[in-house]
Amino acid sequence: MQTLFRSLFKSRAEAIAFGIFILFIFVIFPLTMPIFRLNLVGKYLTYGFVGVGLVLLWGRCGVLSLGQGVFFGLGGYCMAMFLKLEASDPVTTAIQSTPGIPDFMDWNQLTELPWFWEPFKSLPFTIFAIFIVPGIIAFFIGWALFRRRVGGVYFSIITQAIALIFSLGIDGNQGYTGGRNGITDLRTLLGWDIRSDNAQFILYFVSATLLVLVAFSAKYIINTRLGRVLVAIRDREDRVRFSGYDVAMVRSFIFAFAAMVSGLGGAMFVLQVGFMSPSIVGIVPSIEMVIFTAVGGRLSVLGAIVGCLLVNYGKTTFSEDFPNLWLYLMGGTFIAVVMFFPNGLAGLADKIPMLKPYASKWLNRNKQEPAKAPNTPSSNPVSDEP
Amino acid sequence: MKVSSRFLHFAAAVSLALAFNTAHAKPPTAEVNTTGLAVTDDTVTVGQLHSATGTMAISETGSIQAEQLAIDQINAAGGVLGRQIKVIQEDGASDWPTFAEKAKKLLVSDKVGTVFGCWTSASRKAVLPVFEKENGMLYYPTFYEGLEQSPNVIYTGQEATQQIIAGLDWIAKEKKAKTFYLIGSDYIWPRTSNKIARKHIENVLKGKVVGEEYYALGHTQFGSLINKIKLKKPDVIYAAVVGGSNVSFYKQLKAAGITSEKQTLLTISVTEDEVLGIGGENLVGFYSSMKYFQSLDNPANKAFVAAFKEKYGADSVIGDVTQAAYLGPWLWKKAVEKANSFDIDKIRAASPGIEMDNAPEGYVKVHENHHLWSKLRIGQWQTDGQAKVLYESELIEPDPFPEGYQ
Numbered sequence: 001m002q003t004l005f006r007s008l009f010k011s012r013a014e015a016i017a018f019g020i021f022i023l024f025i026f027v028i029f030p031l032t033m034p035i036f037r038l039n040l041v042g043k044y045l046t047y048g049f050v051g052v053g054l055v056l057l058w059g060r061c062g063v064l065s066l067g068q069g070v071f072f073g074l075g076g077y078c079m080a081m082f083l084k085l086e087a088s089d090p091v092t093t094a095i096q097s098t099p100g101i102p103d104f105m106d107w108n109q110l111t112e113l114p115w116f117w118e119p120f121k122s123l124p125f126t127i128f129a130i131f132i133v134p135g136i137i138a139f140f141i142g143w144a145l146f147r148r149r150v151g152g153v154y155f156s157i158i159t160q161a162i163a164l165i166f167s168l169g170i171d172g173n174q175g176y177t178g179g180r181n182g183i184t185d186l187r188t189l190l191g192w193d194i195r196s197d198n199a200q201f202i203l204y205f206v207s208a209t210l211l212v213l214v215a216f217s218a219k220y221i222i223n224t225r226l227g228r229v230l231v232a233i234r235d236r237e238d239r240v241r242f243s244g245y246d247v248a249m250v251r252s253f254i255f256a257f258a259a260m261v262s263g264l265g266g267a268m269f270v271l272q273v274g275f276m277s278p279s280i281v282g283i284v285p286s287i288e289m290v291i292f293t294a295v296g297g298r299l300s301v302l303g304a305i306v307g308c309l310l311v312n313y314g315k316t317t318f319s320e321d322f323p324n325l326w327l328y329l330m331g332g333t334f335i336a337v338v339m340f341f342p343n344g345l346a347g348l349a350d351k352i353p354m355l356k357p358y359a360s361k362w363l364n365r366n367k368q369e370p371a372k373a374p375n376t377p378s379s380n381p382v383s384d385e386p
Numbered sequence: 387m388k389v390s391s392r393f394l395h396f397a398a399a400v401s402l403a404l405a406f407n408t409a410h411a412k413p414p415t416a417e418v419n420t421t422g423l424a425v426t427d428d429t430v431t432v433g434q435l436h437s438a439t440g441t442m443a444i445s446e447t448g449s450i451q452a453e454q455l456a457i458d459q460i461n462a463a464g465g466v467l468g469r470q471i472k473v474i475q476e477d478g479a480s481d482w483p484t485f486a487e488k489a490k491k492l493l494v495s496d497k498v499g500t501v502f503g504c505w506t507s508a509s510r511k512a513v514l515p516v517f518e519k520e521n522g523m524l525y526y527p528t529f530y531e532g533l534e535q536s537p538n539v540i541y542t543g544q545e546a547t548q549q550i551i552a553g554l555d556w557i558a559k560e561k562k563a564k565t566f567y568l569i570g571s572d573y574i575w576p577r578t579s580n581k582i583a584r585k586h587i588e589n590v591l592k593g594k595v596v597g598e599e600y601y602a603l604g605h606t607q608f609g610s611l612i613n614k615i616k617l618k619k620p621d622v623i624y625a626a627v628v629g630g631s632n633v634s635f636y637k638q639l640k641a642a643g644i645t646s647e648k649q650t651l652l653t654i655s656v657t658e659d660e661v662l663g664i665g666g667e668n669l670v671g672f673y674s675s676m677k678y679f680q681s682l683d684n685p686a687n688k689a690f691v692a693a694f695k696e697k698y699g700a701d702s703v704i705g706d707v708t709q710a711a712y713l714g715p716w717l718w719k720k721a722v723e724k725a726n727s728f729d730i731d732k733i734r735a736a737s738p739g740i741e742m743d744n745a746p747e748g749y750v751k752v753h754e755n756h757h758l759w760s761k762l763r764i765g766q767w768q769t770d771g772q773a774k775v776l777y778e779s780e781l782i783e784p785d786p787f788p789e790g791y792q
Contacts, residue, residue, distance in 0.1 A: 034494075034495070036490055036491065036494040036495055039490075040487060043483075043487070095787070103533075104574070107531075107533055107574065107577075107578060108577065109581070168602055171572060171573065171602060171603070172572055172602060174572075174573065174574060174577070179572075179573055179574055180507075180508050180573040180574065180603070181507055181508045181511045181573070181574055182482065182508065182511070182512075184511040184512060184514070184515070185511070185514065185515050186515075187515075195515065195519050273483055273486060273487075274486065274515055274516075275482070275483075275486070275511070275512055275515070277482050277483075277508060277512070279481055279482050279483075279508070280482075280483060316487070319476070319477050319479065319484075319488075320476065320488075320491065323438050323475050323476060323477040324438055324439075324477075326439075326477065327439050
């Protein structure tokens with residue numbers, strides 16, 4: 001237990017911050033929020049999966065991918081295909097010219113299920129595919145690029161192009177993918193109505209639990225030797241290569257890992273939102289996910305997740321309260337974060353211990369007070385909550 | 387004595403009638419709202435869900451404005467069942483998950499009486515499960531591909547057969563057209579529309595489709611298409627190109643010398659709003675088939691255009707969808723008053739058969755299938771960006787699942 005603890009957290013403050021975060025998502029949010037808001041938090045948490053991947057890939061390994069939406073989308077589409085097939089049984093689709101296939105296929109004159117849809121009738125295969133499809137595709141893209149020592153801004157541009165190609169490909173093959181409308185009207189998972197309040201409540205906890213597990217595994221990677229190799233690659237790639245490490249392999253592995261967790265996030269997104277469409281996989285959402293991570297802090301796993309929560313929470317509340325102004329407010333917030341806290345909110349939290357001497361001088365009657373200070377950012381998402 | 391007792395009777399009847407009338411004008415809230423919607427003794431809250439930001443904002447702004455105009459007019463005339471309409475506006479931000487999120491917020495948190503909103507099919511598809519599960523009511527303004535009939539949506543625009551068939555009949559008769567070239571942006575609406583058009587051309591008009599092509603949304607290079615058109619020389623170009631592609635499409639046609647003097651072109655995707663971007667001089671002489679044009683010559687439309695321009699400026703234009711959006715609040719008001727209730731189930735039951743004699747587009751009526759009976763018009767574009775209406779059909783029955791056109 002001690003060693004596991006050590007391999008996850010470097011300091012007690014970090015562990016306390018994580019504890020507070022877990023307290024919020026597992027106890028405080030579910031107790032204080034109506035199910036509709038909780039479902040929204042569940043949706044924000046699914047972006048957290050992408051954020052964790054980006055911390056490893058961008059923050060630790062120095063490779064900025066502007067195409068993480070693709071992997072989020074691949075996982076999401078795998079899940080959506082399974083749910084859509086379940087929603088398209090011959091009885092409910094009896095009005096179609098070909099009953100038993102998804103409605104958009106019928107609209108596009110398809111008369112039988114395409115071969116690559118067949119395996120998605122099976123849930124175990126779907127779960128397997130949610131990890132494996134994004135993982136394999138990312139590994140081969142990564143391997144092809146990193147082996148040729150494509151990195152830096154060129155890698156970002158290529159991943160951005162892949163995001164564009166992917167969303168155009170879905171748009172252009174609407175008979176097979178649902179096109180621009182996406183795959184909509186998903187209802188049940190093995191007969192369990194995922195739209196009911198009860199199901200949304202359960203799915204929130206499933207999503208939150210998986211995210212915490214993903215966050216722990218990312219922290220585990222960061223604190224192993226692999227994690228230190230990643231930082232070494234980021235800071236001085238040539239030295240690592242000359243020391244005998246296979247830099248391309250390490251980067252491809254991390255890229256694939258980030259893609260797999262993004263795919264898992266995408267699958268949880270579909271379960272909670274009830275549809276999948278190309279607007280969630282293209283360039284804009286891919287860049288937005290990078291922004292969430294940047295705001296929270298690209299070096300910190302917890303920071304990235306909190307960033308996803310905060311930015312999306314801001315997006316929802318700003319756009320509810322100021323429907324015509326909210327984009328300016330969001331833009332202003334991003335500019336402020338990048339200008340004043342280049343390492344995001346987590347970077348801000350790291351600065352707090354530097355204030356410790358001043359703080360303890362000021363609070364000299366209470367010795368314990370400054371120890372709690374580093375954790376304030378994690379309580380930000382609901383700063384207006386009691 | 388006799389006279390005075392008669393007078394008393396009369397006075398009693400009058401006061402009773404008056405009392406009944408006021409009671410009828412403003413029935414108690416508990417009676418008209420049994421499902422806990424946001425209705426008080428003086429107000430009823432409704433939602434408005436369009437894209438105020440993002441790529442779709444340019445198209446959806448007209449709908450937002452028209453709905454607000456209708457709501458203002460209804461409030462000025464005493465509201466609905468004696469209650470003033472309050473609006474909660476939400477921004478779908480041209481992003482479909484956001485539409486779903488906001489729809490749920492309006493229905494679950496705000497408990498709005500109804501929602502006026504959506505524009506693209508994708509946004510409607512995204513919110514549809516939310517409306518069906520939470521049992522809300524959506525008034526949807528855009529002309530669209532059909533293939534849908536939800537108990538929770540009233541479709542105030544035309545479905546595809548209403549817009550397509552009469553227009554093709556007219557052009558075939560008027561221009562003796564036999565060959566058609568179908569062009570569209572690549573998504574569900576142009577593809578379904580062209581599917582219906584092709585069936586009608588081949589099976590009913592006994593004509594021929596000489597080409598059918600789709601381009602990704604936002605596509606701007608139509609050079610190779612123009613070459614093919616010059617090669618095939620179709621009698622009619624039938625276009626369902628949308629958004630920014632429209633501007634390049636018509637400018638490039640003109641630059642290539644394909645103008646209305648030599649070529650007939652009928653489009654189902656250009657309204658006054660699009661012409662504002664394309665420029666009237668770039669499509670002068672081409673035809674649009676729509677149910678509404680701003681230039682329609684009737685008193686109701688003149689009053690509507692004047693009120694719209696007074697509120698939003700003399701330069702504003704009104705397209706087909708804007709007018710359809712304007713119908714939403716009025717149809718809802720009529721349904722509420724017919725049902726004498728704000729309950730969604732009662733509005734749904736009351737909606738079929740609701741009529742408007744004085745809509746800007748003329749007479750409309752809600753069909754059993756939640757679409758509107760409406761007419762089709764052919765307009766020819768002029769350099770000033772307005773259309774000259776050349777043809778007006780009979781009232782057309784909506785048929786979202788057309789037999790023989792699937």
